[in-house]
Amino acid sequence: MGVPVVLTAAQGTAVCAAAETVNAARLAALRALGPADLALTGRRAETLKARAYDGDIARVLLPSDADANWIRALADPADDLGHPMKGPLKTRREGDAALHRLAVDLCKAARLLPAALVVPLSGPVPEGLTVLPAEGVAPLLAAAPVLHRVVSAKVPLRAARDARLHVFRPEDGSDEHYAIEIGRPDRAAPVLSRLHSACFTGDLLGSLKCDCGPQLNAALAQMGQEGSGVLLYLNQEGRGIGLANKMRAYALQDQGFDTVEANHRLGFEDDERDFRLGAAMLREMGFGAVRLLTNNPAKIAMMERCGVIVTERVPLKVGETPQNARYLAVKAEKSGHLL
Numbered sequence: 316m317g318v319p320v321v322l323t324a325a326q327g328t329a330v331c332a333a334a335e336t337v338n339a340a341r342l343a344a345l346r347a348l349g350p351a352d353l354a355l356t357g358r359r360a361e362t363l364k365a366r367a368y369d370g371d372i373a374r375v376l377l378p379s380d381a382d383a384n385w386i387r388a389l390a391d392p393a394d395d396l397g398h399p400m401k402g403p404l405k406t407r408r409e410g411d412a413a414l415h416r417l418a419v420d421l422c423k424a425a426r427l428l429p430a431a432l433v434v435p436l437s438g439p440v441p442e443g444l445t446v447l448p449a450e451g452v453a454p455l456l457a458a459a460p461v462l463h464r465v466v467s468a469k470v471p472l473r474a475a476r477d478a479r480l481h482v483f484r485p486e487d488g489s490d491e492h493y494a495i496e497i498g499r500p501d502r503a504a505p506v507l508s509r510l511h512s513a514c515f516t517g518d519l520l521g522s523l524k525c526d527c528g529p530q531l532n533a534a535l536a537q538m539g540q541e542g543s544g545v546l547l548y549l550n551q552e553g554r555g556i557g558l559a560n561k562m563r564a565y566a567l568q569d570q571g572f573d574t575v576e577a578n579h580r581l582g583f584e585d586d587e588r589d590f591r592l593g594a595a596m597l598r599e600m601g602f603g604a605v606r607l608l609t610n611n612p613a614k615i616a617m618m619e620r621c622g623v624i625v626t627e628r629v630p631l632k633v634g635e636t637p638q639n640a641r642y643l644a645v646k647a648e649k650s651g652h653l654l
């Protein structure tokens with residue numbers, strides 16, 4: 316919504332607002348509280364040639380004449396090529412970046428651009444704003460969400476008549492995730508499994524830019540043929556950056572950047588997904604070992620780290636198109652995907 320929040324910590328107190336949703340009125344109200352920093356990720360700072368003294372975070376000093384458009388242009392790479400000279404940008408070196416980091420993490424959790432205005436407070440906390448203690452919020456954002464299975468029901472599928480959908484709800488109010496259980500898999504044996512990340516464009520629209528839709532259907536079909544399996548449908552659209560940011564990444568790909576470069580220019584890591592979710596769902600359903608349908612070795616490593624044994628990698632090579640050949644090649648080159 317863009318409503319600023321107050322973050323409190325031992326180091327101090329600050330009002331923070333997402334850069335993406337800042338407008339002239341909000342900016343004026345923030346400026347009235349004191350000088351502001353624009354917190355960006357180290358990734359975004361690299362593109363803007365700004366020094367990130369804190370490594371993962373850069374604290375850009377907001378010039379006194381900077382307006383909402385200037386702020387949004389720093390946060391959003393859409394016009395980087397059209398207006399390359401945004402600097403020179405001065406960044407803060409002294410002091411502590413903990414609240415800036417937390418503000419950026421809140422933006423990410425809201426699936427906004429990872430950039431936040433941060434105004435340290437010396438006076439009283441403005442009335443009417445939500446106050447969040449950093450010592451409570453930071454661990455909550457870093458921890459694996461605690462998930463509860465809320466309901467299960469039969470959903471016969473084209474790929475498998477005997478299918479059930481289980482809905483998992485995180486305690487922290489973030490997105491729900493789903494498990495589709497095919498047949499009645501033996502809990503004592505490794506189950507044929509896929510961790511599928513939501514792809515609105517590929518899964519629903521039949522986009523040719525990725526291989527997600529065919530992978531989803533092929534995984535369900537294989538589980539249907541074998542008579543058992545579990546497909547985890549994780550609502551981590553765009554490798555965890557949300558659909559709006561994924562479409563920003565697509566727009567950058569139209570400018571010539573690849574899928575990894577586009578994420579970095581937006582200020583994100585290549586992959587912002589949390590696969591601990593998948594491990595937690597499998598455990599809750601009673602599975603300790605999987606035969607994992609994937610081409611992504613990072614998924615296997617994450618599962619093993621989360622205590623789920625991967626007895627076998629089952630390749631899932633479907634859906635290559637002329638439009639996604641480059642995307643798949645970049646995933647193989649830069650993300651270690653197996654071909």
Ligand SMILES: Nc1nc2c(ncn2[C@@H]2O[C@H](COP(=O)(O)OP(=O)(O)OP(=O)(O)O)[C@@H](O)[C@H]2O)c(=O)[nH]1
Pocket residue numbers: 510511512513514515525527530551552553554555556561564565574578608609610611614652
């Ligand atoms: N940020 C971003 N996300 C993308 C892009 N193309 C596809 N995605 C997302 O990437 C994810 C693909 O997920 P998966 O198919 O589960 O994973 P994978 O890492 O490719 O590994 P596999 O198991 O081999 O398929 C989905 O969340 C898509 O929305 C892109 O260009 N940029």
Ligand SMILES: [Zn+2]
Pocket residue numbers: 514516517518525526527528
């Ligand atoms: Zn996709």
